[in-house]
Amino acid sequence: MISRKLKDKMVHYTFFGIATFSVLIISFIFIFLFVKAYPAIDTIGTELLSKEWNISRNQFGILPAIYGSVFVAIGALLVAVPLGLGASIYLSEIAPNRIRMILKPLIELLAGIPSIVYGFIGAILLGRFLYDTFGMRGPNSFLAAILILGIMALPIIVSMSDDAMKAVPKDLKDASLALGATKWQTIRKVTIPAAISGITSAVIMGMGRAIGETMAVMLIIGSVMRMPVPFFNVFDTGNTLTALIAVQMGESHGIIINVLFAAGIMLFTIVAVMSIISDILQVRTMEIFEGRR
Amino acid sequence: MIKKILEILKEDCECAYKGLPKGMKMRVDDFDLWYGKTQAITSVNMNIQKNKVTAIIGPSGCGKSTLIRSFNRMNDTIPTVRTEGHVWLDGYDIYDDTADCVEIRRKVGMVFQKPNPFPFSIANNIYYGCQVNGMDVAKDEVVERCLKQAAIWEEVKDRLSENALSLSGGQQQRLCIARALAIEPEVILMDEPCSALDPIATAKIEDLINELKKDYTVVIVTHNMQQAARVSDYTAYMYLGELIEFGKTKQIFENPREESTEKYITGRFG
Amino acid sequence: MSIRKLLAIWIFFVSIVISLIGFHSLAVQSEIEYWTMAGSLILLSISGHACGIHNYSTKKDGKNLFMLIYGSVILTIAALSFYIPDVLDLRPWEIYARIPDHFFFALIMLFVGIFTSYLSFRPYHNYNKEGAQSGALYVLHVTILLTLLPLFIIIFNIIFRGAGGITYEFLTEDIVSMGEQGGVYPAILGTLAMIALTAIIVLPLGVGTAIYLAEYARKGLAVRLIRTAVNILQGTPSIVHGLFGYAFFVLIVFNGQKCLLAGALTLAILTLPIVTRSAEEALNAVPGDLRDASLALGATKWQTIRKVVIPPSLPGILTGTVLGLGRAAGETAPIMFTAVYFSGAGTPRSLLRPVQALPYHLLSLYRLVGYRDVENQAWATALLLLIIVLGINISAIIVREKYRQRF
Numbered sequence: 001m002i003s004r005k006l007k008d009k010m011v012h013y014t015f016f017g018i019a020t021f022s023v024l025i026i027s028f029i030f031i032f033l034f035v036k037a038y039p040a041i042d043t044i045g046t047e048l049l050s051k052e053w054n055i056s057r058n059q060f061g062i063l064p065a066i067y068g069s070v071f072v073a074i075g076a077l078l079v080a081v082p083l084g085l086g087a088s089i090y091l092s093e094i095a096p097n098r099i100r101m102i103l104k105p106l107i108e109l110l111a112g113i114p115s116i117v118y119g120f121i122g123a124i125l126l127g128r129f130l131y132d133t134f135g136m137r138g139p140n141s142f143l144a145a146i147l148i149l150g151i152m153a154l155p156i157i158v159s160m161s162d163d164a165m166k167a168v169p170k171d172l173k174d175a176s177l178a179l180g181a182t183k184w185q186t187i188r189k190v191t192i193p194a195a196i197s198g199i200t201s202a203v204i205m206g207m208g209r210a211i212g213e214t215m216a217v218m219l220i221i222g223s224v225m226r227m228p229v230p231f232f233n234v235f236d237t238g239n240t241l242t243a244l245i246a247v248q249m250g251e252s253h254g255i256i257i258n259v260l261f262a263a264g265i266m267l268f269t270i271v272a273v274m275s276i277i278s279d280i281l282q283v284r285t286m287e288i289f290e291g292r293r
Numbered sequence: 294m295i296k297k298i299l300e301i302l303k304e305d306c307e308c309a310y311k312g313l314p315k316g317m318k319m320r321v322d323d324f325d326l327w328y329g330k331t332q333a334i335t336s337v338n339m340n341i342q343k344n345k346v347t348a349i350i351g352p353s354g355c356g357k358s359t360l361i362r363s364f365n366r367m368n369d370t371i372p373t374v375r376t377e378g379h380v381w382l383d384g385y386d387i388y389d390d391t392a393d394c395v396e397i398r399r400k401v402g403m404v405f406q407k408p409n410p411f412p413f414s415i416a417n418n419i420y421y422g423c424q425v426n427g428m429d430v431a432k433d434e435v436v437e438r439c440l441k442q443a444a445i446w447e448e449v450k451d452r453l454s455e456n457a458l459s460l461s462g463g464q465q466q467r468l469c470i471a472r473a474l475a476i477e478p479e480v481i482l483m484d485e486p487c488s489a490l491d492p493i494a495t496a497k498i499e500d501l502i503n504e505l506k507k508d509y510t511v512v513i514v515t516h517n518m519q520q521a522a523r524v525s526d527y528t529a530y531m532y533l534g535e536l537i538e539f540g541k542t543k544q545i546f547e548n549p550r551e552e553s554t555e556k557y558i559t560g561r562f563g
Numbered sequence: 564m565s566i567r568k569l570l571a572i573w574i575f576f577v578s579i580v581i582s583l584i585g586f587h588s589l590a591v592q593s594e595i596e597y598w599t600m601a602g603s604l605i606l607l608s609i610s611g612h613a614c615g616i617h618n619y620s621t622k623k624d625g626k627n628l629f630m631l632i633y634g635s636v637i638l639t640i641a642a643l644s645f646y647i648p649d650v651l652d653l654r655p656w657e658i659y660a661r662i663p664d665h666f667f668f669a670l671i672m673l674f675v676g677i678f679t680s681y682l683s684f685r686p687y688h689n690y691n692k693e694g695a696q697s698g699a700l701y702v703l704h705v706t707i708l709l710t711l712l713p714l715f716i717i718i719f720n721i722i723f724r725g726a727g728g729i730t731y732e733f734l735t736e737d738i739v740s741m742g743e744q745g746g747v748y749p750a751i752l753g754t755l756a757m758i759a760l761t762a763i764i765v766l767p768l769g770v771g772t773a774i775y776l777a778e779y780a781r782k783g784l785a786v787r788l789i790r791t792a793v794n795i796l797q798g799t800p801s802i803v804h805g806l807f808g809y810a811f812f813v814l815i816v817f818n819g820q821k822c823l824l825a826g827a828l829t830l831a832i833l834t835l836p837i838v839t840r841s842a843e844e845a846l847n848a849v850p851g852d853l854r855d856a857s858l859a860l861g862a863t864k865w866q867t868i869r870k871v872v873i874p875p876s877l878p879g880i881l882t883g884t885v886l887g888l889g890r891a892a893g894e895t896a897p898i899m900f901t902a903v904y905f906s907g908a909g910t911p912r913s914l915l916r917p918v919q920a921l922p923y924h925l926l927s928l929y930r931l932v933g934y935r936d937v938e939n940q941a942w943a944t945a946l947l948l949l950i951i952v953l954g955i956n957i958s959a960i961i962v963r964e965k966y967r968q969r970f
Binding site for chain 1: 592653656657658659660661662663666692693695696699700702703704705706707709710711713714716717720721767768771772774775776778779780785788789790791792793794795796797798799800801802803804805806807809810811832835836839863864865886889890892893894895896899900922925926929932938941945948949952953956957960964
C-alpha cells in the first residue's frame with residue numbers, strides 16, 4: 001500500500017499537470033498558426049501589410065482588414081462606453097437590491113445570445129433599416145457593424161465595471177457621505193476614481209470582444225477588401241480580420257490559406273496583448289484595496 | 294454660515310422645531326431602530342451636551358455603533374433599516390420627513406472604526422469635503438488648519454501630495470479626523486476610532502479628543518472602559534439595544550445605579 | 564407646491580414628450596415636418612424663458628438666469644434648423660449616402676428633449692447640489708433603459724417572427740432542399756451531441772486546473788504563467804480557435820477529415836477558461852477554516868479537497884460548466900472549419916464523421932435569403948437556437964442564485 005503522503009504528492013503533481021494544459025494550448029495555438037502562416041510570410045513578406053488585395057494579381061495586403069477591425073472596434077466603444085458606464089453605475093450604486101437582482105441576470109443573458117443571432121438580426125433588421133434611412137449602395141456598412149458590435153460589447157462592459165465599482169470598499173463611500181457629499185458626488189469623486197483601473201480593464205475587454213467578433217460582423221460588413229473612402233466613412237462597406245478569415249477560408253486554397261493564418265496571428269496577438277493589459281489593471285485594482293490594511 | 298444654513302433649513306424643509314435647553318446640543322427622544330424585523334435599538338433617550346465628550350460603552354453587539362450612526366443618518370445607507378422616534382439637533386428633528394440628510398451630515402461629522410482615507414493625496418483628502426459642499430475657501434489654509442488641529446501637521450507637512458494610503462494606521466486615523474474637521478462640523482461622532490490602532494497611536498488620538506472638545510461637541514463609541522473614563526465627561530451604558538444608564542462619567546464609574554452597569558465596569562460581566 | 568417647481572415639472576413633461584416624438588420618428592421612420600419640430604422647440608423655449616424670469620425675479624442671482632439663457636439656446640437651434648436642406652446628399656464628398664432632413668429633426672428633438680428634461684431638475688431643486696444629483700440619477704435611468712432596449716428588440720422580434728415556424732415537423736424532419744423545406748432535426752442532434760462531448764472533455768480539464776489554482780498553487784512563476792494563459796485563452800477570438808482546430812485537429816490529428824470529435828475538442832478549448840474561472844471562484848468561496856478543521860483532524864490535503872471542499876462548491880462548478888456549454892452551443896466560427904458540412908451531413912452516427920449544427924444551419928439559411936424562400940425557416944431556426952442557448956444559461960443562473968447564500 002502506498003503511504004498517504006506519497007499519494008498526496010502524486011495527486012498534487014497530477015493537478016499540476018492538468019493545470020499546465022492551458023499553457024500548452026496557448027503555445028500550441030501560436031505554433032500552429034505560425035507554421036501555417038509561414039509560407040505566406042516567407043513569400044509575401046512585408047507586402048502583407050500593404051493595402052492592395054487582389055487575388056488574381058497575387059496581391060495579398062491585409063491592411064484594409066486591420067484598419068476595418070480597429071475602426072469598428074473604436075466605433076463600437078463610442079456606442080458602448082457611455083451607455084455601459086451609465087448602466088453599470090446605476091446597477092452597482094443606485095438600483096435597489098430587488099431591481100438589481102433582476103437586471104444583472106438580464107444583462108448577462110444579453111451576453112449569452114449567440115453572435116450568429118446578432119448577425120442575423122443585424123443583417124435582416126438593422127441593415128435594411130439603415131438602407132431605408134440613408135440610401136447607401138446596399139444594406140451592408142461599417143455603421144451597421146459598429147452598432148451591432150456596440151450592443152454586443154455592452155454586457156461585458158456593464159458587468160465588469162459593475163464588479164469593479166462593487167469592489168470599492170463601503171467604508172470609503174460612507175466616509176464621503178459622512179462629509180456631507182451627495183450620493184452623486186460620492187460616485188463621481190470617490191467611487192469612479194477608485195474603480196478606474198477596473199473600469200478601464202472592462203473597456204479593454206469590450207474592445208477585445210469587438211475586435212474578435214466574427215459571425216455578426218461577417219454578415220453586415222460587406223466583406224469588400226478596400227479601405228473606406230474617406231477613412232471615417234461609416235456608410236461604406238469594408239472588411240475586418242475576422243470576416244476576412246471566415247469568408248475566405250471556405251472558398252480558398254493555396255497561398256491564400258496561409259495569408260489567412262497570418263491574419264489569424266495578427267488578430268491573436270492584438271487580443272492577447274489586450275487581455276494581458278486588462279488582467280494587469282484588474283490585479284492592480286485589487287492590490288490598491290488589499291494593500292490598505 | 295451656520296445661521297444661513299439654519300435659515301435655509303427653516304425655509305426649505307420647515308423641519309419640526311423644538312427648543313433645546315441651553316448647553317444641550319443633541320437630544321434623543323424614544324428612538325427605536327430595526328434591521329428588517331430584528332430590533333437593534335429600543336426606546337433610547339439621552340442628551341448630548343455642547344462642548345463636552347459623551348462616551349457610549351457596552352459589550353459588543355449592544356447597538357452602540359448603530360446608535361451613533363443614527364446621529365447623522367448614516368444608517369440610511371443600509372436598505373433594510375427602519376426607525377421611529379426623534380433625534381433633535383439644535384432643536385431640529387433630523388428624522389423629520391423634510392430633513393436634508395446631506396446637510397445634517399455636513400453639520401455632524403463622523404470618524405469611522407477603520408481608518409478609511411480616500412486613495413487620493415493627503416491634501417486632497419482634506420479638501421474633498423470643502424469641494425463637495427461648495428465651500429469657498431483657500432485649499433492651503435484649510436489643509437494646514439485641519440492638519441494642525443488634528444496634531445498631524447508636523448509629521449506630514451512635507452508630503453502633502455503623497456497618497457494618503459502610504460501613512461501608518463494611526464496617522465491615517467488622525468488624517469480622517471482632520472478630514473472631518475475641514476467642513477467645520479458642530480458635532481463629531483467617533484465610532485471606536487482607536488480599535489484598529491496600537492497604544493501609542495491611541496494615546497495621541499485621546500489627547501486630540503481633549504483638544505477638540507474646546508471647539509466641538511464629541512460623541513465617541515468605545516469598547517474600552519478605561520478610554521471612556523479617560524476622555525469623556527458623560528457616559529452612556531448600553532446593553533442589548535437598550536440604554537441602561539446615562540450620567541456623568543465620574544458617577545457611572547464610581548457609583549453606578551444599575552447592577553448591570555456595575556457588573557460591566559468591574560469586569561464581572563456575563 | 565411653488566410656482567418654481569410647477570414650471571420645472573412642466574418643462575420636464577414637455578421635453579419628455581418631445582424626445583418621445585423624436586424617438587418614435589427615428590424608430591418607425593415616420594417623417595417629421597420642420598414646423599412640428601420648430602413649434603415644439605419654441606414651446607419649450609418659451610417655458611424655459613418663463614422659468615428663468617420667474618427664478619430671477621424671486622432671487623437675483625446669476626444661477627437663476629440659467630433657464631432663461633438655455634431657452635434662448637433652444638430658440639437658436641430651432642431657427643438654425645430652418646437651413647437644413649431637404650436631403651443632405653453626401654455624394655459630392657465621395658460618400659454614397661443621403662441623409663433626409665426629418666432624420667436631423669428627429670435627432671434634434673430626441674437630444675434636446677433628453678437634455679432639457681435633465682436640466683429641468685436644476686430649477687426644481689433651486690440650483691443646488693441636490694439638483695445636480697437628481698439630474699444625474701435621471702440620466703442613469705435613461706441609460707439603463709437604452710441598454711436593455713436592444714435585448715427586448717432582439718428577443719421580441721425573434722419570438723414574433725420565429726414562433727410560427729416551429730412545428731412538430733420542423734423539429735423532427737430532415738433538412739430538405741437546403742433548408743427550404745423539411746426541418747432541422749439533424750442540426751439539433753448535432754448541436755446536442757457536440758456540447759455533450761464538449762462537456763465530457765472540458766470538465767476534468769477545467770475543474771482540475773481550478774483545483775490546482777485554488778488549492779495547491781503558491782505564488783510563483785508557474786502559477787502566474789497558468790493564470791495568464793487562462794486569461795489569454797478567455798479573450799482569444801473564436802475564429803482563432805477555429806483556425807487552430809483546423810490546423811491541428813483536422814489536418815494533423817484526423818487526416819484532413821472534418822468531424823464531430825474535432826469540433827468538440829475545439830469547443831472544449833473555447834470553454835476551458837470559462838469553466839476554470841467559475842470553478843476556481845466556487846472553490847475559493849469555501850471558507851478557509853473548513854480546510855483547517857479537516858487538516859487538523861489528520862486528513863491529507865487530497866482527502867480534505869475531496870470530502871470537504873468539493874461537495875459545497877459543486878453547484879458553483881456545475882453552473883460555470885453549464886454557462887460555458889451555453890456559449891459553446893451558440894458558437895459558429897470554431898466549428899465552421901472543423902466539424903460541420905454545408906448540407907447532407909445527416910444525423911450524427913460516428914465521432915469521426917461531420918455533423919450539422921444549428922448555428923451553422925442558420926448561417927447557411929441566411930446566405931440563401933433573397934434567393935430562395937427560407938426567411939421564415941431562418942427565423943424559426945434563430946428562435947430555436949435562442950431557446951436552447953438562453954434555456955441553458957437561465958437554468959445555470961437560477962442554480963447559481965439559489966445556492967449563492969451558502970456561506
